[in-house]
Amino acid sequence: MRQNLVAEGVANCGGTRWFDLKDTQTGDIRRVYLWVPPGDAPAAGWPALWLLDGNAVIGTAVDTMRAQAFWPTGTNIGWGVLIAVGYPTDDAYDSLRRSWDLGPPPGRNYPPFTPDGPEVRTGGGAEMARFLLEDVCDFISGLAPLDPARQSLFGHSFGGLFALWLMFTRPDAFANWIAASPAITWEDSFVLDHLARFDAGAHRLRVHLSAGEWEGDALAPFQAHGPEAEARLAEKARTRTVAAAHQMADALSGRGIVTEIEIYPDETHMSVLPVAVNRAIRWAFAIENMHSATTTTQINERT
Template sequence: MSPKLLAEGQGLAPRTRWFDLEDSITGAVRRVFLWLPEGPAPQAGWPALWMLDGNAVIGTAIDAMRAQAFWPTGTGLGWGALVAVGYPSDAPYDSFRRSWDLGPPPGRSYPPFHEGGPEVRTGGGAEMARFLLEDVRPFLDTIAPLDPDNRALFGHSFGGLFALWLMFTQPAAFRHVIAASPAITWEESFILEHLAGFTPPTTTAPRVHLSAGEWEGDILAPFQRAAPDAEFRLAEKARTRTVAAAQEMAQTLAAMGIETHYETYAGETHMSVLPVAINRALHWAFALPPEEPTHA
């Protein structure tokens, strides 16, 4: 089966298209954004950066790409395609749907986000993974020249958790994995069970970039320190351990022989980190090789 195209349009920036695709199994409708560089694609097709929370990230990614890739000697950034998966909405997030889509199985049930709302569920990550790999990929292959061997996946927060889980369960799905502020300690750190059973491929092991904002550690951001909820925020930090958990994950993956890099972004909180992390994802996915020195 293939996804049903319900609607499509132009948007956000030149050379950007979006497609509302109906999941071929569940019938859920998600919006897929696609941006392609100008000019002919490389012989193998464009390398592609796939991004979760597509509505929130696609605009920033396009702007960062257009501002840098045209000047490769000054930025080290090459051209590539941008694919972002979100929802048919003008809002940056659909918190209810992303809880299900980006929460790896088995998942749990939680109280509604608002009074009278539906129960919130996690654990639909396997459905989302199948949609990405079996619905979106074949669909995009019919309309864009994309390199099947050079794909990167970027996720932030829940999206970072999903990206790591997908790497542990399907390590060949993406060549590069970028997890910003990943929710590693979510639901009693169950992702560590997947890490414990993970055996990196002997060939084409993913390259991994992990990161978090400085103010996701043990100290509140300056503007939060005198706030009425400061004590609650500190307790949440102690529970989520975003910086420490990402650092520990990076150390473990590197010890397995996986090319791994960890970065703390100065002066950023869990949400303000997003534009910085998107820019880094572009460079992790599309960095140009260093030029060889020339000799007279």
């Protein structure tokens, strides 16, 4: 399905290729990064980790795979395909577009990020989901055979919220779901309404939730005495990232879903990203699955 291919090239990270694809429904162009391991694909196809905010995470993900999968007895990591979806920009993020794409419906309107900038809109998650599950899947199928039973999705912050929402609405889409610092309380915690109606059915899902230590009630030491300390504390009280993640883990575990939660010490909302990507690689490509039964755990959390 190359008729929606606008441009392509090679990214500066371990032989990763990128493709600018036009959404077949909206015409929007998004950049899809693809890294395929060396050698032949398994008979069933490659396991794959799909990553949101692709511009920000593809380099970390590729380096993590290349450093670990070649030594499986030392890492328990096997080879797999990496698919990261972002935008045609050299920046780590396109904040305006990700707000729309990763904000599940119905969404809201917000003031511009910059003076005289466009209004910020959320609620385009259904468009993004269709793009991932139809356009990107069709395109990738011509480049790398994938094992449909071993597909994983990773998202951070808004991406983590998107991943949870997609799991609640399309539990058939992926087998493994990794939500780092998910914005669960965003827009009056509407995602909890989806949780209340959620039924995984026959799908055997695995969920990994995480957050940084300094996304809890306390500020990071370097923020504690800064000019924004009071505003940051007020924001923490609203977002409740760590507490909401724990509550989500308990709720999913109570529904019989294999669930793990980790709170990473000495990490903030943004510094947690490479740690979370590394854990996503393990959750997606572990050779020996350490979590075959329902479990909720706390690992690497300060006490």
